[in-house]
Amino acid sequence: MRRAGRMTASxxxxxxxxxxxxGVEYSAARLDLDALFGRHAPRVLEIGFGNGDSLVxxxxxxxxxxxxxxxxxxxxxxxxxxxxxxxxxxxxxLIGHDAIDVMEQQLAHACLARINLYFPDPWPKKRHHKRxxxxxxxxxxxAGRLEPGGSLHIATDWANYAEHIDAVLAESPLFxxxxxxxxxxxxxxxxxxxxxxxxGLRKGHRIWDWRFEKIDL
Ligand SMILES: C[S@@+](CC[C@H](N)C(=O)[O-])C[C@H]1O[C@@H](n2cnc3c(N)ncnc32)[C@H](O)[C@@H]1O
Numbered sequence: 001m002r003r004a005g006r007m008t009a010s011x012x013x014x015x016x017x018x019x020x021x022x023g024v025e026y027s028a029a030r031l032d033l034d035a036l037f038g039r040h041a042p043r044v045l046e047i048g049f050g051n052g053d054s055l056v057x058x059x060x061x062x063x064x065x066x067x068x069x070x071x072x073x074x075x076x077x078x079x080x081x082x083x084x085x086x087x088x089x090x091x092x093x094l095i096g097h098d099a100i101d102v103m104e105q106q107l108a109h110a111c112l113a114r115i116n117l118y119f120p121d122p123w124p125k126k127r128h129h130k131r132x133x134x135x136x137x138x139x140x141x142x143a144g145r146l147e148p149g150g151s152l153h154i155a156t157d158w159a160n161y162a163e164h165i166d167a168v169l170a171e172s173p174l175f176x177x178x179x180x181x182x183x184x185x186x187x188x189x190x191x192x193x194x195x196x197x198x199x200g201l202r203k204g205h206r207i208w209d210w211r212f213e214k215i216d217l
Contacts, residue, residue: 011078018081026097042113052080057192059092070099119196122158143174157200162208175212
């Protein structure tokens with residue numbers, strides 16, 4: 001599941017040198033986030049952070065919160081750690097493993113204030129739509145890991161994925177849509193621009209951003 005990809009020498013060096021500072025090994029045991037971050041604070045999870053530039057920016061802009069990033073692509077993890085070191089952030093930890101496993105196994109019930117899912121793989125071919133991460137079972141997992149009042153932020157640049165997200169979330173008894181924006185890259189919702197967003201904009205795509213609030217049952 002880990003994607004080695006092509007790594008630059010500096011990304012390889014970062015993985016070796018900076019992993020002890022920022023990295024968390026995957027295991028099937030629950031993480032004690034207070035022990036991991038050395039404090040009790042609101043926790044933000046980013047799923048599939050890519051090269052991590054936007055994750056590091058969010059962590060740097062909000063030192064009162066702790067940020068946990070999950071990504072399977074090793075070069076992205078290396079890039080993110082280099083950016084984290086140059087921004088001198090101390091409220092960021094990374095896990096290099098499948099996000100569903102991590103959420104199911106390592107994260108406790110109601111441990112997160114916010115989940116960010118920015119530009120998830122769109123799987124544009126119809127026969128691949130079932131691989132899209134936004135599905136009812138995923139929403140159930142997110143709702144279980146969010147604390148009361150927690151929020152799920154999603155963005156995409158694929159019109160067909162936006163329709164899918166609207167449909168799956170409209171059917172969900174677990175989340176309310178608190179905010180929805182369709183824009184040209186000029187109105188990101190409580191987030192910095194991301195690498196894949198810029199790539200989509202260069203192709204002439206529009207951008208959709210949502211903030212869903214967990215419904216307290
Ligand atoms: C289209 S990219 C978007 C990256 C970044 N969020 C951005 O906007 O630039 C999707 C990312 O999700 C990661 N990804 C896909 N499935 C994943 C999973 N199950 N667990 C963790 N990361 C995953 C991919 O490796 C990829 O980096």
